[in-house]
Amino acid sequence: xxxxxxxxxxxxxxxxxxxxxxxxxxxxxxxxxxxxxxxxxxxxxxxxxxxxxxxxxxxxxxxxxxxxxxxxxxxxxxxxxxxxxxxxxxxxxxxxxxxxxxxxxxxxxxxxxxxxxxxxxxxxxxxxxxxxxxxxxxxxxxxxxxxxxxxxxxxxxxxxxxxxxxxxxxxxxxxxxxxxxxxxxxxxxxxxxxxxxxxxxxxxxxxxxxxxxxxxxxxxxxxxxxxxxxxxxxxxxxxxxxxxxxxxxxxxxxxxxxxxxxxx
Numbered sequence: 001x002x003x004x005x006x007x008x009x010x011x012x013x014x015x016x017x018x019x020x021x022x023x024x025x026x027x028x029x030x031x032x033x034x035x036x037x038x039x040x041x042x043x044x045x046x047x048x049x050x051x052x053x054x055x056x057x058x059x060x061x062x063x064x065x066x067x068x069x070x071x072x073x074x075x076x077x078x079x080x081x082x083x084x085x086x087x088x089x090x091x092x093x094x095x096x097x098x099x100x101x102x103x104x105x106x107x108x109x110x111x112x113x114x115x116x117x118x119x120x121x122x123x124x125x126x127x128x129x130x131x132x133x134x135x136x137x138x139x140x141x142x143x144x145x146x147x148x149x150x151x152x153x154x155x156x157x158x159x160x161x162x163x164x165x166x167x168x169x170x171x172x173x174x175x176x177x178x179x180x181x182x183x184x185x186x187x188x189x190x191x192x193x194x195x196x197x198x199x200x201x202x203x204x205x206x207x208x209x210x211x212x213x214x215x216x217x218x219x220x221x222x223x224x225x226x227x228x229x230x231x232x233x234x235x236x237x238x239x240x241x242x243x244x245x246x247x248x249x250x251x252x253x254x255x256x257x258x259x260x261x262x263x264x
Contacts (some may be wrong), residue, residue, distance in 0.1 A: 092178035
């Protein structure tokens with residue numbers, strides 16, 4: 001092989017290595033630029049309070065939601081038990097007056113959650129005839145009028161009774177199950193269609209469409225399950241944790257039930 005031929009081969013080899021090096025350097029510079037832009041965007045969005053569809057640093061709950069996350073970690077994690085034996089009657093008569101204020105639970109929650117209330121005559125301020133619901137589940141406003149369209153506003157069990165039955169409520173006493181079914185902590189007035197869509201779903205299968213309510217919603221589920229010694233499934237715990245990771249500040253727990261005749 002002549003010296004000229006060897007020189008040509010060496011020159012080609014060096015040129016190839018140079019091209020590979022330049023390509024690698026270009027790729028590295030592009031990756032660095034993208035990362036810098038992403039971090040800068042995240043910092044700006046955080047300063048403006050804007051939520052992003054990605055999480056650069058691994059968000060964690062803050063404020064009172066730290067306690068909720070710790071409470072979630074204390075709940076047992078098990079599989080869903082069979083629904084065998086479940087019926088609404090296992091949780092007592094629907095909307096029983098468990099607090100003995102002379103008014104059933106459904107109307108207690110309507111009085112608590114609706115505004116601009118009017119009452120049915122001769123019910124001592126118990127039975128709600130009309131009102132306005134600022135629905136937490138959907139972020140919409142609903143005019144409630146008792147009658148053929150009453151189902152437009154329903155009372156949701158945040159921890160659905162069937163879900164509770166399959167996750168520990170079978171072991172509760174009848175009195176404890178009645179308390180769970182009528183506990184104001186576990187109840188919200190909601191759009192009827194949203195309540196029907198939820199069914200007996202847990203956080204792994206259903207969350208409110210109003211994302212601003214999700215933190216309060218899952219925090220309430222954790223509180224109820226802790227209060228009544230219920231468990232969560234692995235998928236349910238993961239879904240709740242995902243929501244809590246973006247939650248900050250205080251938990252806006254549901255207000256106490258007002259006395260009959262007291263309007264907001």
